[in-house]
Amino acid sequence: MKKIALLGSGFIAGVHMEGWKRIPGADVVAFYEVVPEKARVFQEKYSLPYYSSLPRLLEEKEVDIVDICLPTFLHREYTIQAANAKKHVMCEKPMALTVDDAVVMKNACQLNGVELMVGHALRFWGEYVKAKELVTQEAVGKVLTVGAYRLAVTPGWSVISWILQQNLSGGAAFDLHIHDLDFTNWIAGKPEEVFARGVQSTTGAWDHVVTSVRYVDGAISHVEGGWMMKGEFPFTMGYRIMGTAGILEWEFRAGVNIEQRGAASPVILYRDGKPREEFNAQGDDAYYLELKYFYECIESHRPIELATADHGITAVRVAAAARESLEKRMVVRI
Ligand SMILES: NC(=O)c1ccc[n+]([C@@H]2O[C@H](COP(=O)([O-])OP(=O)(O)OC[C@H]3O[C@@H](n4cnc5c(N)ncnc54)[C@H](O)[C@@H]3O)[C@@H](O)[C@H]2O)c1
Incomplete structure (x- = not known):
């Protein structure tokens, strides 16, 4: 049995709360929130005590795990607070807004002997896990190119619109794009050079x-x-991996928000001289699976190997290089 403090009560905190509820032994004992109206709604829904101060929460409640679902600009500060209080940390992606911050977070957890996992949920998402599995089995031969995309309308739900401010969220180049930067790192290995072109809103x-x-x-x-899609443009994500022996392709289109998940589409493998193969790889909710994996690692003292702090740091490194490339209009070496 492990006790959890949930930080934030916004969009992803709600998703995490539903995930924690399904994990035997996981007990969310309180949440932290600074906007009273948001706290009230969350408290009514989940009957949980709430605190507007994390130190006070940690003083009054026995907690093993701190789950950080706060805006990105707060990840560093709250990870360090949790680590110094000797709590294991689950931190949403992007891990931080700079590589230096992300490294400081990893070091704080290491120094305090606590685990840190980053919410790169695609590493638990059925169709992305299938891609990794097929690539590992060399179903496409040697990987030559990895294409991935994620397109959404402008998010309008968050308080103080922190998400639309580049200094607080990193903009879509960090916040949304980083899912696929981490996925392509997972498939293709160690990044070396980055070039980006983009549009400023x-x-x-x-x-x-x-x-x-x-x-x-x-x-x-x-x-x-990016999140500059308009009107009823559906949330869209997908990938196309080209290898020396095959192509792997998948696309998903939802409602205007990822929450409105539509019908599953299969992962398709194309190879010369063979009929196309289809895999229905839709799995259980990736956020639940990610939290379950983290929880079980903590419970059984197993090292975290998926969505580690190092994966989080590398994703931030590529996103930061992309931003430098956008600003300087040049190739950036990592
Ligand atoms: N893994 C994913 O697929 C995924 C999806 C969405 C968001 N995220 C990440 O989760 C984090 C939170 O995103 P969200 O969409 O839940 O945001 P949100 O704005 O919906 O929620 C953030 C919550 O933090 C609270 N908060 C506490 N202290 C605050 C402070 N000092 N300033 C501002 N807000 C404060 C807000 O009131 C709000 O309830 C971000 O890092 C985001 O990138 C990840």
């Missing part, structure tokens, strides 16, 4: 970006991400 944030990464093993990625 009226806020000045890089909110639609195309990033190309060259990997040490020779593969290249081309990743498109």
Whole structure:
């Protein structure tokens, strides 16, 4: 049995709360929130005590795990607080807004002997897990290119619109795009060079970006991400992996928000001289699976190997290089 403090009561905190409820032994004992109206709604829904001060919460409640679902600009500060209080940390992605911050977070957890996992949920998402599995089995041969994309309308739900401010969220170039930057790192290995082109929205944030990464093993990625879609444009994500022996492709279109998940579409494998193969790889909720994995690692003292602090740092490193490339209009070496 492990006790959890949930930080935030916004969109992803609600998703995490539903995940924790399904994990035997996981007990969310309180949450932290600074906006009273949001706290009231969450408290009514989940009958949980809430605190507007994390130190006070940690003083009054026995807690093993701190689950950080706060805006990105707060990840560093709250990870350090939790680590210094000797709590294991689950932190949402992007891990931080700079590589230095992300490294400080990892070090704080290491120094305090606590675990840190980053919410790169695609590593638990059925169709992305299938891609990794098929690539590992060499179903496409040697990977030559990895394409991935994620397109959404502008998010309008968050308080103080922190998400639309580049200095608080990193803009779509960090917030949304980083899912696929982490996925392509997972598939293609160690990133070496980054080039990006993008569009700034009226806020000045890089909110639609195309990033190309060259990997040490020779593969290249081309990743498109942004939240400047209009009207009823459905939330869209997908990938296309080209290898020496095959192509792997998947696309998903939902409602205007990822919450409104539509019908599953299969992962398709194309190979010369063979009929196409289809895999229905839709799995259980990736956020639940990610929290379950984290919880079980903590319970059984197993090291975290998926969505580690190092994966989080590398994803931030590529996103930061992409932003530098956008600003300087040049290739950035990692
Ligand atoms: N893994 C995913 O697929 C995924 C999806 C959405 C969001 N996220 C990440 O989760 C984090 C939270 O995103 P969200 O969409 O839940 O945001 P949100 O705005 O809906 O929720 C953030 C919550 O933090 C609270 N908060 C506490 N202290 C605050 C402070 N000092 N300033 C502002 N807000 C404060 C807000 O009141 C709010 O309830 C971000 O890092 C985001 O990138 C991840």
